[in-house]
Amino acid sequence: MPRSQSAPVSLLSVSTAVPDTVITQAEAKDLARTLFGRRASAFERLAPVFDNAGIDKRHIVRPIDWYRGDHGWKARNDVYLEAAEALYIEAARKALDQAGIAADEVDGLVTVSTTGIATPSLEARVAGRMGFRRDVERVPLFGLGCAGGVSGLATASRLAAGREGKTILFVTVELCSTSIRLDKLSKANIVATALFADGAAAAVLRAGEGGLAAIEGGAEILWPDTLGIMGWDVEDPGLGVIFDRSIPPFVEENMAAAVEQILHHASQSRGAVKRYTCHPGGAKVVAALEQSLSIAEGSLDHERAVLREYGNMSAPTVLFVLKRVLEGGMPERTLLLALGPGFTTSGLTLARA
Template structure:
């Protein structure tokens, strides 16, 4: 993606569901439910203590997760809760930008944790009051990279002088699986939270910041590193143990490639805004990018309070940085299925 004509980030808003889960409680429940089917849970249980997470937000009360839910039941929860979070985040972002819903020209929606056909923005259109001819771009399959890639798609549409609403909603907890004891399932139970984020972007100058451009890098032969297996009774998470070392080895190259497409170099970037997929991933990012240990402080704080919400998480980090004060140039970074790195450069307005 070459440098864009001026595109303004007018607003950013976040939303989380009402049910708060403390990590100690999550560990106790997982030990009880997994432990009664397999005696070696204790060997894997330290992931709860080492995840860097204290609390997460869930769309359902805890007792729901103890039930036996098939595909339809899980997706019914996704449809109802995702639409509600979509509306909440979108309304906050539009209000912050001072824009009415019927002034929006295009709608970009990113979600990978459920199936919605019609898509979420169509389901929410009546409640929101969108134009009937607003351009709709629902995007599926980007996983954790979707927060950055989706914002880049919205920016490209906005570069034509349009006002675009970008919303990402992920309900990772609806995919938590207790039916089989695998390391990936236990890691997911220790990491996953639910949340949403929304941005309003518009062609022209002004706003919070200026989106300079973005890009992606897809590594060949890496399909098994991260993603979902489509199974019964629900999606099965793919988390390979190679993720942190792969990040440590390859992220610097990805930044160089993405920056080169935009026309900037590594030394031009004042602050990286990273998706905190887990504590080990954050540390690997610091090492690969040549950052001092502890530099990604906002990332660790978001992980601590919200867990890994997939695509929205990096925008929670950006929200903290905006409140602190944007540096001259930031680069958003997220990793997702593929295995993919997605980056986007943001200038202070």
């Protein structure tokens, strides 16, 4: 179904935040070799994924030695809560400052996070420190994975469209490094250790004209019988990543048709899109997107740059890319795209204000 809006919505700001600890890809590979080294030959067969991931460095919420320890569910989630709250506040304050809006002017909060459990949800836990109103609307979203950056922004846009001047703060925080199983040798865990990182992003939206861009519309496309492609298995002592090697060929085969559906729901055509702004799930996924969308190799330059500097932070990553696109000059129209568990793709069109 199309995701229609009753009023125009403007994107007023986009901000990002990352933890202080930086790990280079070489350090990540050495750490993984140590942790998975009980079956050295199996690890060495898969080790080239670190070299081919297109990543130079990433940010993680704890010093490297923390990941050598034995941490159960509670210890991992305690780290998630502490770090996620801090990153939420940093990203949210940046976005509000850039938009020139005070926290008590925000009418609604949309929060996306899938890498930890927070009940009450993150926006409630930080509400007092942020200064949100007591009557602020709250929409926490869980389980969207990497697609959450686009799906969350679309949800925030629909919430804002309810009335003129309504202001929504969207924040997504993912701490992948606290969730990945580092004690269990599997191809999926090794790939996850080579790709995933921690970060947060935020955006302020308001019903009305102006801002950085106008949010138009889009849709989510869910493919049947694809639950095994991406997601989490709930295990002890943490989440076991589901990460199928079929993702790049699946993207190459299916994304073009999905994009046509998304653009139809947004009442747009392929010709109206001047740039695709994509979640860089990995180097092979970026290449598959270019192939499927019939755009020149290397066109997704901001995607590769974000992947190289930050790794795959799950949901926030696409907003890191959008921020770079905006800073370089908003195209006449861009289609924001992300893939995630389901298996699903979420798309949203933004036009130059």
